[in-house]
Amino acid sequence: MSQKLRIAFMGSPDIAVGVLKALIAAGHDIACVYSQPPRPAGRGKKLTPTAVHAFADSQGLEVRTPKSLKKAPEQEAFAALNLDAAVVVAYGLILPQAVLDAPRLGCLNMHASILPRWRGAAPIQRAIMAGDTETGVDAMLMDAGLDTGPVLASRRTPISTEDTAGSVHDRLMELAADLAPFALAGLADGSLTPEAQPEEGITYAHKLGPADQKVDWNRPAREVDCQIRGLSPFPGAWCEWLPPGSTSPVRLKLLDSRRSGCETSAPAGMILDDNLLVACGDGGAVRLTRLQKPGGKPLDADMFLNGQPIPPDTMLF
Structure with a gap:
């Protein structure tokens, strides 16, 4: 005792x-x-x-x-x-x-x-x-x-x-x-x-700031994946995309991901399939598995895509 x-x-x-x-x-x-x-x-x-x-x-x-x-x-x-x-x-x-x-x-x-x-x-x-x-x-x-x-x-x-x-x-x-x-x-x-x-x-372990949050898709897939998971749920990594017909980019908060074993020659930041597989700078790719749009709730990727499809060949930036 x-x-x-x-x-x-x-x-x-x-x-x-x-x-x-x-x-x-x-x-x-x-x-x-x-x-x-x-x-x-x-x-x-x-x-x-x-x-x-x-x-x-x-x-x-x-x-x-x-x-x-x-x-x-x-x-x-x-x-x-x-x-x-x-x-x-x-x-x-x-x-x-x-x-x-x-x-x-x-x-x-x-x-x-x-x-x-x-x-x-x-x-x-x-x-x-x-x-x-x-x-x-x-x-x-x-x-x-x-x-x-x-x-x-x-x-x-x-x-x-x-x-x-x-x-x-x-x-x-x-x-x-x-x-x-x-x-x-x-x-x-x-x-x-x-x-x-x-x-x-x-x-x-320096204090986190805005520069830590924006995803640079030119980085290797491993680094992008670690950034997304390391900043979830707060403050959250983010990127932007331009919805079809829109002139204003929309910010996407990225809350979870998985590194893919696929290899690609697509430009970094390009969506490769219907399920948010994103090309990275080293020829690897990261699959986004949980996201949040401004004013919305965090959603798993399948639920997110039901309300907001993001088709292949879309560029994230």
């Missing part, structure tokens, strides 16, 4: 909710929950709390949503919690040294990659986009660097050629929920020894 610890939980998106649930179930005293401030969302732009904030409210936990932890009053308020540890999962704010030093055992971060690969903001998406065949969750003691601290324990999962960022996210959420109480107990009783990250193999 692990000892009961007084902890702060710091997280924002839904991948962090499972970890908070697991820490509550393990019997730890959640002194406070820190999360990103509510932001406008939906058509009405109503201020909406993060997934962690909403769940913490439902559990009657104190929630703090500072815009920054850099100022002395916020740091003093954090130190006054008299914590054994803080557990951090995709919080979204930089923790200054004063915050890192405040808990007795330090700050434990659940990072969604196999460190030192994919340090940074978008490790799940970047791993799939790069064609990685494995990822995982590392329990890391935080220091002042960007995901540079020593690792206490890890969990691993393969990445298949059918995975999207969404499916990998869901598996990592379960792994993180299993790992966090184990790593926290090992940190507290000394049964786990932090190990420095390797000096080789460092990569950075």
Whole structure:
């Protein structure tokens, strides 16, 4: 039976909710929950709390949503919690040294990659986009660097050629929920020894931007397929096409795909059959299997084509 610890939980998106649930179930005293401030969302732009904030409210936990932890009053308020540890999962704010030093055992971060690969903001998406065949969750003691601290324990999962960022996210959420109480107990009783990250193999999962989303059909089929799956369901890869009789291109959000084994000499971006097989720059092809048009719902390709046929020889751009 692990000892009961007084902890702060710091997280924002839904991948962090499972970890908070697991820490509550393990019997730890959640002194406070820190999360990103509510932001406008939906058509009405109503201020909406993060997934962690909403769940913490439902559990009657104190929630703090500072815009920054850099100022002395916020740091003093954090130190006054008299914590054994803080557990951090995709919080979204930089923790200054004063915050890192405040808990007795330090700050434990659940990072969604196999460190030192994919340090940074978008490790799940970047791993799939790069064609990685494995990822995982590392329990890391935080220091002042960007995901540079020593690792206490890890969990691993393969990445298949059918995975999207969404499916990998869901598996990592379960792994993180299993790992966090184990790593926290090992940190507290000394049964786990932090190990420095390797000096080789460092990569950075830079924050995703608009330049990552537009599909360039001149790229190899493997890269196009990984891009589409790595950005699904959010923010989504996209391309455009010109419907017959129209003078305005229509944007298509591409949410899933499969790399085809066929070879073609058709121009990159050309539709090769009635089922959205698209030529790529290396002579390979990618089949689009899930799409969304502006104002519409995400649809599997067969349902999409029932309402919006896209015939062979059409060019996507």
